[in-house]
Amino acid sequence: MDKLHELPVHEAVVQISQGTLKPSQLVAAYVEQIAQLEPDVGAFVHLDVDAALNKARALDTMAPTGLLCGVPIGVKDIIETADMPTGYGSPIYAHHQPAADAACVNEVRANGAVVMGKTVSTEFAIFHPGKTANPHHLAHTPGGSSSGSAAAVGAGMVPLAFGTQTAASVFRPASFCGVVGYKPSYGLIQRGGVKTLSEAFDTVGVMGRCVKDVALFAAAASRRHALIPDASSADAKPTVGLFRTAHWDEADEASQAAVLGFAQRMSKCGVRVQELVVPAVFGDLLQAQTDVMLAQAAIALGYECTHHASKCSDKLLEVLEAGNAVSDQRLQEAVNTISAAQAAAKDLFAQVDVLLSPAAPGEAPRGLQATGDPVFGRSWSALGTPGLTLPGATGPNGLPIGVLLCGALNQDRKFLAAAFALEQSYKASLDH
Amino acid sequence: MDKLHELPVHEAVVQISQGTLKPSQLVAAYVEQIAQLEPDVGAFVHLDVDAALNKARALDTMAPTGLLCGVPIGVKDIIETADMPTGYGSPIYAHHQPAADAACVNEVRANGAVVMGKTVSTEFAIFHPGKTANPHHLAHTPGGSSSGSAAAVGAGMVPLAFGTQTAASVFRPASFCGVVGYKPSYGLIQRGGVKTLSEAFDTVGVMGRCVKDVALFAAAASRRHALIPDASSADAKPTVGLFRTAHWDEADEASQAAVLGFAQRMSKCGVRVQELVVPAVFGDLLQAQTDVMLAQAAIALGYECTHHASKCSDKLLEVLEAGNAVSDQRLQEAVNTISAAQAAAKDLFAQVDVLLSPAAPGEAPRGLQATGDPVFGRSWSALGTPGLTLPGATGPNGLPIGVLLCGALNQDRKFLAAAFALEQSYKASLDH
Numbered sequence A, B: 001m002d003k004l005h006e007l008p009v010h011e012a013v014v015q016i017s018q019g020t021l022k023p024s025q026l027v028a029a030y031v032e033q034i035a036q037l038e039p040d041v042g043a044f045v046h047l048d049v050d051a052a053l054n055k056a057r058a059l060d061t062m063a064p065t066g067l068l069c070g071v072p073i074g075v076k077d078i079i080e081t082a083d084m085p086t087g088y089g090s091p092i093y094a095h096h097q098p099a100a101d102a103a104c105v106n107e108v109r110a111n112g113a114v115v116m117g118k119t120v121s122t123e124f125a126i127f128h129p130g131k132t133a134n135p136h137h138l139a140h141t142p143g144g145s146s147s148g149s150a151a152a153v154g155a156g157m158v159p160l161a162f163g164t165q166t167a168a169s170v171f172r173p174a175s176f177c178g179v180v181g182y183k184p185s186y187g188l189i190q191r192g193g194v195k196t197l198s199e200a201f202d203t204v205g206v207m208g209r210c211v212k213d214v215a216l217f218a219a220a221a222s223r224r225h226a227l228i229p230d231a232s233s234a235d236a237k238p239t240v241g242l243f244r245t246a247h248w249d250e251a252d253e254a255s256q257a258a259v260l261g262f263a264q265r266m267s268k269c270g271v272r273v274q275e276l277v278v279p280a281v282f283g284d285l286l287q288a289q290t291d292v293m294l295a296q297a298a299i300a301l302g303y304e305c306t307h308h309a310s311k312c313s314d315k316l317l318e319v320l321e322a323g324n325a326v327s328d329q330r331l332q333e334a335v336n337t338i339s340a341a342q343a344a345a346k347d348l349f350a351q352v353d354v355l356l357s358p359a360a361p362g363e364a365p366r367g368l369q370a371t372g373d374p375v376f377g378r379s380w381s382a383l384g385t386p387g388l389t390l391p392g393a394t395g396p397n398g399l400p401i402g403v404l405l406c407g408a409l410n411q412d413r414k415f416l417a418a419a420f421a422l423e424q425s426y427k428a429s430l431d432h
Helices: A009-018 A023-041 A049-060 A103-110 A147-154 A171-177 A211-222 A231-235 A253-268 A282-300 A302-307 A314-324 A328-351 A378-383 A412-431 B009-018 B023-041 B049-060 B103-110 B147-154 B171-177 B211-222 B231-235 B253-268 B282-300 B302-307 B314-324 B328-351 B378-383 B412-431
Strands: A044-047 A072-076 A114-119 A160-165 A180-183 A203-208 A240-242 A273-275 A354-358 A387-394 A400-406 B044-047 B072-076 B114-119 B160-165 B180-183 B203-208 B240-242 B273-275 B354-358 B387-394 B400-406
Touching (some): A023 A044, A103 B282, A103 B302, A114 A147, A160 A171, A160 A211, A171 A203, A171 A400, A180 A211, A211 A387, A253 A354, A253 A387, A282 A314, A282 A328, A282 B103, A354 A412, A387 A412, B044 B147, B103 B211, B171 B203, B180 B211, B240 B253, B253 B387, B282 B314, B302 B314, B328 B378
Parallel strands (some): B072 B160, B240 B354
Antiparallel strands (some): B160 B203
């Protein structure tokens, strides 16, 4: 392949392990992409290509080991790194230098990954956006809060990047930037060294270009090597539940068409697809997630709000005010709602392997002042279930639209195998 | 009352709010206790009584506000503070100065609490002990990992302190030091700014001298003011399930007698006590908790282990090695076991309000080289259910022994009201 930066990671690491590709060649290919595209896209808040190239050259001289030997990655800037500043998307922490790598960063580095830089996050992973533009159309948002990670992968500046999701911060930007965004089951990838927003939901996720690559990255970050789909996974015949969610009307025509088109294509491939009734409790789930998230954010960011209010955006202060206003009783009701919805979700996954629903309300909105609506992420964040977005469809402006696949809680191995099989069928159907 | 340092916190804050007691008087009483006892007990790794007295004098001049106005507290040294170094119990982080207060510290400070100092933690809240001795007998361990917090409260050097529990690190030291140790439901008190050990279980808890005080502290730390038992709580007639756990034989005679004695006293007070059958799945729960905790610890402390191995204790390196050896399959089985046990626990709490079981295998063992066996904490840490230890019994060496009360997940308000009622009955029965 001429274009090294388009090589899937799972193929690149095989070539590196066989000695037919050097880590420095792979990293250099991405450095070239960055030189061309980063000035426009602005995916990175801190970039150190020289350090990455030096690291890669050092790897050239060693016997290749690890799941990600020589693979350049991006790290969302709410995730701490010992050798690069970590600003959490806030001017309060400009030039802040943590003493250690976050657990997930340490794990992938131990597997040979090369950190290219820190990617732009919205302020504390909430709403206030950074500088990043959508690589598919610079006047449109990349989504958030994992804006830089989605844009960097979408632009081909790195093949993999860490994001995080509390409401919809992996699914939405992944859908907007045309990449695979995988949010594992709650807790699968550890959060040590990741700035807390709402710990009931905060989940480390990953961006990549195909299911196998995100599985590889998550496997390295969590030491759960069984997550990687193998040869038998493509032959799996997962059953799919078309699940319109309680908010189907908030998806535009193009996003609805992406979901229904995906279902149709799967049916044609012989996959069993059935529509599922949305349990009533799902109607309250979005509000419950919002209440818990706001109340927790007000506490998690209470120090910054008290001691550095002048460096907090108006939008952030509004969010924290809203969190202060969530009553004890409303919080308890929200916790009870989420618990009931988790039981209902268990019943759904007794009927089908995978739920299919919208990944976002539509293609990326125009403008960089906001990052889009998290409506289609919140429920899954509340449930803690694994999910990933598959790109493939496009909207009226030619921008990407993903579909969302979700699996049963703590069954990520089975889920990723199913998602891999569906991705293969979907890609084959799109090529026809 | 002559002895200000013996005044319950919930009474002290009323006196302060009424202007009959000054914050500086209250803090000074504890400073005197510290001057007398700290040289022997060694509960603090960092102490700043001058700063505490200055803070208290500043509070003297203001209108009293907050749930904890003028109350001196201790903070376990794996919990970050912006104005005091935080060493996580490890020489790797000697003199480490975090940039912000942990969320829980910020909340209680906003409620007027005065941080007296950082209390000794075992190394990264695992096994390797610090310098602290048991205030009831200096040749005996205070327990761990929240060693300093339990000892400081047990010695009357502060009336409240933060601890954390991953296996048994609140219950065990609380039992050994004769204090009330409350581990809330998983996630009730947020963990932002608390060093991660095993995020599936890590829980911020509190040490105090009575149920109402720990409830007050937890309410301030979590903004859940409804947690505080009110006048009606003492009249509640909770039902109690005598629950021997799957490890009853590992409790010594004195610890068994404490549990059975408590049950008997409650029966005499008219509380309905029934023995419950321990579900079979509880037999596997201790191992499942151990497997998940070890596997997560190896990742959570992977950076320290890789980059600072020479400053890790042998015991820590052993633990991390054991974590590295937990296979993917064993981990998945452990997750499934815990999920099944959580369902079984739900059934138990449909039968009774509170489960009664041993808090520790016995009184504090002699020697400061180890902190005792976590066997009676692990299951509850795995389940995430709230629990607290009540002191009252003593062992053959005259050292304290607690009993453990546990409640249903996320029903902490109801649990604390029940525990308060039982504490009142227990105290009355002991006074007879």
